[in-house]
Amino acid sequence: xxxxxxxxxxxxxxxxxxxxxxxxxxxxxxxxxxxxxxxxxxxxxxxxxxxxxxxxxxxxxxxxxxxxxxxxxxxxxxxxxxxxxxxxxxxxxxxxxxxxxxxxxxxxxxxxxxxxxxxxxxxxxxxxxxxxxxxxxxxxxxxxxxxxxxxxxxxxxxxxxxxxxxxxxxxxxxxxxxxxxxxxxxxxxxxxxxxxxxxxxxxxxxxxxxxxxxxxxxxxxxxxxxxxxxxxxxxxxxxxxxxxxxxxxxxxxxxxxxxxxxxxxxxxxxxxxxxxxxxxxxxxxxxxxxxxxxxxxxxxxxxxxxxxxxxxxxxxxxxxxxxxxxxxxxxxxxxxxxxxxxxxxxxxxxxxxxxxxxxxxxxxxxxxxxxxxxxx
Amino acid sequence: xxxxxxxxxxxxxxxxxxxxxxxxxxxxxxxxxxxxxxxxxxxxxxxxxxxxxxxxxxxxxxxxxxxxxxxxxxxxxxxxxxxxxxxxxxxxxxxxxxxxxxxxxxxxxxxxxxxxxxxxxxxxxxxxxxxxxxxxxxxxxxxxxxxxxxxxxxxxxxxxxxxxxxxxxxxxxxxxxxxxxxxxxxxxxxxxxxxxxxxxxxxxxxxxxxxxxxxxxxxxxxxxxxxxxxxxxxxxxxxxxxxxxxxxxxxxxxxxxxxxxxxxxxxxxxxxxx
Numbered sequence: 001x002x003x004x005x006x007x008x009x010x011x012x013x014x015x016x017x018x019x020x021x022x023x024x025x026x027x028x029x030x031x032x033x034x035x036x037x038x039x040x041x042x043x044x045x046x047x048x049x050x051x052x053x054x055x056x057x058x059x060x061x062x063x064x065x066x067x068x069x070x071x072x073x074x075x076x077x078x079x080x081x082x083x084x085x086x087x088x089x090x091x092x093x094x095x096x097x098x099x100x101x102x103x104x105x106x107x108x109x110x111x112x113x114x115x116x117x118x119x120x121x122x123x124x125x126x127x128x129x130x131x132x133x134x135x136x137x138x139x140x141x142x143x144x145x146x147x148x149x150x151x152x153x154x155x156x157x158x159x160x161x162x163x164x165x166x167x168x169x170x171x172x173x174x175x176x177x178x179x180x181x182x183x184x185x186x187x188x189x190x191x192x193x194x195x196x197x198x199x200x201x202x203x204x205x206x207x208x209x210x211x212x213x214x215x216x217x218x219x220x221x222x223x224x225x226x227x228x229x230x231x232x233x234x235x236x237x238x239x240x241x242x243x244x245x246x247x248x249x250x251x252x253x254x255x256x257x258x259x260x261x262x263x264x265x266x267x268x269x270x271x272x273x274x275x276x277x278x279x280x281x282x283x284x285x286x287x288x289x290x291x292x293x294x295x296x297x298x299x300x301x302x303x304x305x306x307x308x309x310x311x312x313x314x315x316x317x318x319x320x321x322x323x324x325x326x327x328x329x330x331x332x333x334x335x336x337x338x339x340x341x342x343x344x345x346x347x348x349x350x351x352x353x354x355x356x357x358x359x360x361x362x363x364x365x366x367x368x369x370x371x372x373x374x375x376x
Numbered sequence: 377x378x379x380x381x382x383x384x385x386x387x388x389x390x391x392x393x394x395x396x397x398x399x400x401x402x403x404x405x406x407x408x409x410x411x412x413x414x415x416x417x418x419x420x421x422x423x424x425x426x427x428x429x430x431x432x433x434x435x436x437x438x439x440x441x442x443x444x445x446x447x448x449x450x451x452x453x454x455x456x457x458x459x460x461x462x463x464x465x466x467x468x469x470x471x472x473x474x475x476x477x478x479x480x481x482x483x484x485x486x487x488x489x490x491x492x493x494x495x496x497x498x499x500x501x502x503x504x505x506x507x508x509x510x511x512x513x514x515x516x517x518x519x520x521x522x523x524x525x526x527x528x529x530x531x532x533x534x535x536x537x538x539x540x541x542x543x544x545x546x547x548x549x550x551x552x553x554x555x556x557x558x559x560x561x562x563x564x565x566x567x568x569x570x571x572x573x574x575x576x577x578x579x580x581x582x583x584x585x586x587x588x589x590x591x592x593x594x595x596x597x598x599x600x601x602x603x604x605x606x607x608x609x610x611x612x613x614x615x616x617x618x619x620x621x622x623x624x625x626x627x628x629x630x631x632x633x634x635x636x637x638x639x640x641x642x643x644x645x646x647x648x649x650x
Contacts (some may be wrong), residue, residue: 097384100425106466107388107425143632144617147380254646281621284384284614286428295426297384304621310647312612313430313452316585318647327646328624336627 006180009198012212013219016192019072025209026121027070030157033089034123036067037076066122077124077189080166081349085277086122086129090136090152096296097148097284103293113148113296117155121206124161128169128349130183131176132277133158135345139280139337148299157202160186161194162230168350169232170363173239176347177232190222235350238363241370243344246334249366253373254327262365263323265358266305272329272352272360273303278345279329281309304329330365383617386423386468387412391461392443398527401494402459403435403447408469411441415476416501417608417636421616422446422458423468430454431473431613433498433635438476438505444469447497447529473616473631477502477580477606479509486515486572490591492563492583493522496529498608499582503537510542517570518545521563521587525549525556544570563587564594574599582608589649592639605639609648 014022026032064082066089069075096113125133140149160183163169171177179186184203187194196212198204241249253259273279283302288295302309305325311317319325333346346362353361393405404422414420416438423429430452436445448458461467487506491499499518506516518537522528528549538545548559548566559566563583579600581591588607595605611623611630618632626645628634642648 098382098386102425105425105461106464107386107423107468108466110385110388110468112382112385140619144383144619145380146617146619147382148384150380251644280619282615282619283622284429284620286423286426288426292426299384302621309622310612312610313455314449314584314610315451316610318611318649324647331646332621332624336624339627 007199008180009200009204011198011215012196012207013215014187014194014196014207014210014212016194018210018212022206022210023070023072026206029119031118031120032069032123033066033120034069034075035064035077035079035082036069036074037079038063038065038067069123075124077161077187078164079124080164080169081126081128081351081354083351083355084275085132085349085351086125087132087136087277087280089120089122089156090133090140090149091280091282091299091301093301095148095299097299098297100286100295100297101293102288102295117152119155119157121157121159123159124187125158125183126163126349127160127177127179128163128171128347129277130158130160130181131171131178131347132349134182135278135337135341135347136280138341157184157206158182159184159203159206162188162226163232165230165232165235166350167234167238168354168361169348170235170239170350171232171348172236173232173363174243174344174346174348176344177230179227188223188226190219190226193219195219195223195226232348235363236348238367239348240367243334246344246366247339249369249373250331250335252376253369256369256372256376258368258372259327260323262360262368263321263326265360266322266326267358268305268307268322268325269357270303270305271355271357273305274301275351275355277347277349277351278333279303304332326360330362333362334366384470384615386421386429386470389467389469391463391465391467393463394461397447397529400450400527401447401529402450403445404458404461404467405436405443405445406467406469407443412444412469412472413441414438414444414472416479416505417476417498418472418474419613419616419631419635420444420446420469420471420473421613422454423470424454424457424461425467427457428454429468429470430458431616431631433501433608434472435497435500436504437508438501439508447494447500449494470616473613474635475633477505477636479505482578483512484514486517486577487513488517488519488567488570488572488577488579488595490563490567490579490581490583490595491518491520492587492591494529495581495583495587495608496520496534499580500530500533502580507540507542515572516543517572518543519547519563519566519570520545521548521550521566521583523549524551524553526554562590564590567591567594567598575601576604578604578606580606585610585649596639602640602643603638606636607639607642608636609634609642611635
């Protein structure tokens, strides 16, 4: 886990009719989570009297979410993306880090939160989200490994599936359409079957639970076609810069006026932080139970776009303007962490752009940066 | 995988004394349940049971392992609760975190220490280190400023330091509202008479962001090298281990890579000052 897994152990064909049997055999040992369509048309309720046709529903999310499932019938494996990312499985929105016991103002005892979770399978993970998880691995394991993150990550098994991209997807432009890194198994949808690539021993144990078929030349061709269909060409072609140059572009374009135009549009709602697979900033707060005797140190998701994120108690706010906060999020993806990790911390999933109420998106911002730096 | 220690778990520490320093600053002396070894300039997270935690750089001697002190200004939720602490209360401590002052790099050098307000707290610990290793540093200058003479942190201790032969000390306040025999004006106005070779000397600055900004500008104008300027960057350090993101400063986390930074490391990043 955490390390690159490029070696293919074996490749087999799994007929789709075998999936229920596979799930049945897995359920005693694993919780299974996969993409489930929550709403048929869009994820938003329309107020009475509002004509649907007048609304731009094109970009509204097709309402998928990673949910716990009991059978493969519940899954929507031909999906574009989920509204929220998979970070919630490793970094829940609220989480106990330690527990306290108090006696008046005296700290009496500190205990581990010790939440026991069952091994779980994330079934149907797209390449962008796999790369997102690998970015989290880097941040939470490198330097000071974090026990709270690791305890969940170690319980996870990841089964990838190829994507059905839309115009917001630009994974290819940021080199995040990677099929051979991080997965235990990868399922390529080739019609009546899945072309299964096995990357880990854990993956082999799982796929060996059911009878599979040998790969034929036709299957290989079908797989190549499926992968070709999954390329995020529409969005990726819109993205003008070469991603390698992003740190240089950020530095060169730091004082350009277009940043203010974007900042002025932003509502500081933090939705981009919420849905992003690689936005992992959080706050730590001590919360007492109503009896005031016990409490817990809790971790909450936080967002760098929220006004008080960089404020200190003395009254200073190091990023008081929306422009600076927007720039900060962008730099975190394409400059700060990228210089450290050598890869962008944006995986091109397009979630922030799809969800932004002000229509700010990374493709547009990157292009504005690129065009304006060119003019200098 | 080996069991990794939970980094959010504090150890217990008993409050053994509470010293009222000024109208809004108190020093809390604590005895940790396990020995804590910190380098001057590193910080700890102090938990007030039931309220929360906040970061402070100890102001006490790093060589003392079974006691530490923090001087705390009452500004927010946790610091208000810290001001309510009494002898015998049990608090929590995590840390130490970050990098302290690189004492080895200071050896044999002329050093100017510029402090402002509550910034004296980390600097007191640093001064103790200098005094304990007397003779290892070429020359020491201390220039300290505060808003008012009445609320001058560690004033009597500083007046004692003024008598030391190994230290050249000057103090100033913006406003005189009690007996005062030192200068009047902001701290940048008392730097000109520092008699040292600026181009090879070290300057250490710790204080509120606005003071740090003007002091840095002044020191650069005087001829100090960017790589010889050591700044204590104030940020909302929460997790302490370079994860939570609040204290990010360019490619750095203030908690992990700071809070002391050389100016040349951070000068090109946005938002370094308020």
